[in-house]
Amino acid sequence: MVLPVLFVKKCVFSLTRTGEKAYNKKYKNSRWILSASVRSCRGFFSVAIPVDVVGKKKRGRFAVGMACPRDRSALPGGPRVGRRVDMAHMTAWYWDRGNFRETNEDSFSLQRVRLCKKGVFGGCRKDKGGTPAALLLVCDGIGGMPKGEIASGFAAERLTEWFYGEGIDRMRALFWQKKTAQSALAAFEKVQEEIERFEQREKVCIGTTCTMALVKGLGFLLLHTGDSRAYLIGRRERRLTQDHYSGGALRRCLGAFCHQGPDVLWGRMGKKETLLLCTDGFYRALPEGFLKGCFYGDRQEEGNCYKRLKGAANFGKAQGEKDNQTAVLLRQEGRGQDG
């Protein structure tokens, strides 16, 4: 599909030599490609015409592609002309009771979807890609007479239901973060009310921390209450959340007695950055910089990420950590298939 080019900023012509795999089979005999790349306010547009020798057109066919503004793959000599580059999320998770606890009072949820583009007559345009979206959620149950997994599991279930019921619809909008944040805050309030009603009825005391991340493409939205953490690991290990914990006591959580609204923040991930959500049992025994050493670097396979999470957890156990350990991570992959 070709969109009108407005406000052309730059136009580049070049003659490049490409291999067979850069183009589809129609052009496999072409050795030279004359291509033009136009940069406008809408993004890059490139046109490539296979030529036999310089100045002489071999075939009348040409391919036109549009690429994301930051994507350089449609520049002269780049592959994927005529196809949109897909972004994919790669995820891994670790959930362990630990060596000393009888139950795992942590709960987590990891949901990934692809927001499809609709065709002219409806239907999902599978071949035209779509934006990946995800929900990452960790909850750590605390205190009370019944076991903490009741509160954390309830919060995880309810917020996952919200994601499928309302969250995905909100995330489809172009500027999605504010509206989604409002809807997510309302969901937190509902969870809080249900926990309070249950506590009053059963005369018990339960609560849970909750750190939730909604990711769409490169953007993310974070809601946080308690002492679980979210990290953005790239060239630096950045902690995104503040612990609501002071003087030995938890000051904020989801539950009847210390509820205030969660912290809300949004941001943007880099392509090689990793978003990690974890409970206190996972991060407490890890020194600063440890997570960066584990998760920053070259392209990492999904299996490696799980092994590194497990390694970090085992390191914590070796340091004497006794609590339950939970961690969920998400990474952007520039192009390729979904797992």
Next chain:
Amino acid sequence: MAENGKHPIGGKYEILSRLGQGGAGQVFRVRDLRLGKDWTVKRVRQDCPGMEEQVLSRVDGRLCPRIVDVVEEEGWRYLVMDLIDGESLEEHLHKEGPYGVEEALQIGISLCDAILSLHRMQPPILYLDCKPANVMVDREGKLWLIDFGSAVEMNGQQAVPISASLGYAAPEQMQRDAKERRVDERSDVFGIGRTLYAILGGMDPARPPYGACRLTDCRAEVPAKLEKIVDRSTRKRPEERYQTVEALKAELAGLEAQNDRKKRGWALLTAGTWFLLALTVWQAMLFYAKLPGGDPASYGSALRAFLRMLLCALAAVLWQRLSAALQKGNGRSYEPLQNVLRTEKKAGRWPMLLLFFLLAQSLFPKETLNAYAAAGGQAVWEGGKEQEGPFAGIEDGLLSPVILRDARMRKLLVKKGSVLETQEEIYLEIAPELFGCEEELEIRVDAVGRQSGRRYGYLLRYRPQKGEDGR
């Protein structure tokens, strides 16, 4: 306990294999030692509430397995029933994936027939546990309902349910408050709707996305009309659903008939369009054949004929794509890629918690209870045991309802093993009704200085007053 053939049940039935686990008990395949015939046996506790055998004895043997014997031994009750040679809808889903639309419609209509026959009995019986695991299809393709453990008789307009399956039970069946838990025929409509959702979408409504994903989002082949029927059957409010199973059955049967007619209609229309296109091409070819060379007027006519042909071709292609898209329905707006949810919270949410709470209450006898405030502010108690020293036996104790409050009476949550730093007063709140005693209590509070080792003790006597525990 009779199991694994070591001791035949009632001296008559030898256990061959275990078929599965139901909500209330286990199900085995057994052999009748006298008749040499295989039966199904369901084992439940003798004190288990439910009226499964009463219901099964009344129900028509064409819908569900007949109950042929009941054996009680060693605290268990064994219900001996017909063996159904087939597989459940759940097993089929695991093996083959979701059902096709036509198959699902037939299953839905058969389910409605089965449950309708229960509703027409006197007094009516509500099934209340319709889900793929409880519907079996035998080798002849006949549908059977199994597991009547949740079935209840309806006396009057409504009934009180005794259990529920998460994801398939209607919201009114899952109410936490027993007074609000009332069911009727519309609860069975919900169960049938959820079962249709599961077999069409291939997704378990008890797992994420919890039935929130629309059928047409998850599976584009499902017609919009069927999606609307399933959606209306599974509304949260009973008054918004089909009011009877009969109404639901009528909708499903109507859709089945409509599908047949639609298929014929589209086929005719598509054939007609292609015929028109072929006719136009043939006419254009005839026209070209008559063209003399070099006549400008002829070229104009030829061009008009060509444009007409092109328009017809475009119209035919457009029409076909439109009709295909309309047949497919609305199409997907998102595609689920991965769903993981891990928790040790048991399914069934609050009802299970209530059970735990009641169980915990019954464990503590009416004796003197000792409460200890451990380091870091967590209190642990041992019901009915006298402990030597303030911290003996704490490690394995339960968390007690000793609540810590600060000077402004706000509750504090202190992590086990950590130190609560404060310069204000700390209050310990103990709920008296949890002791469950009628006599005077002695409550001891012991504290030990961590550095000095000095001990501090406080003793108070507490007498529950009338009205304090609700009496």
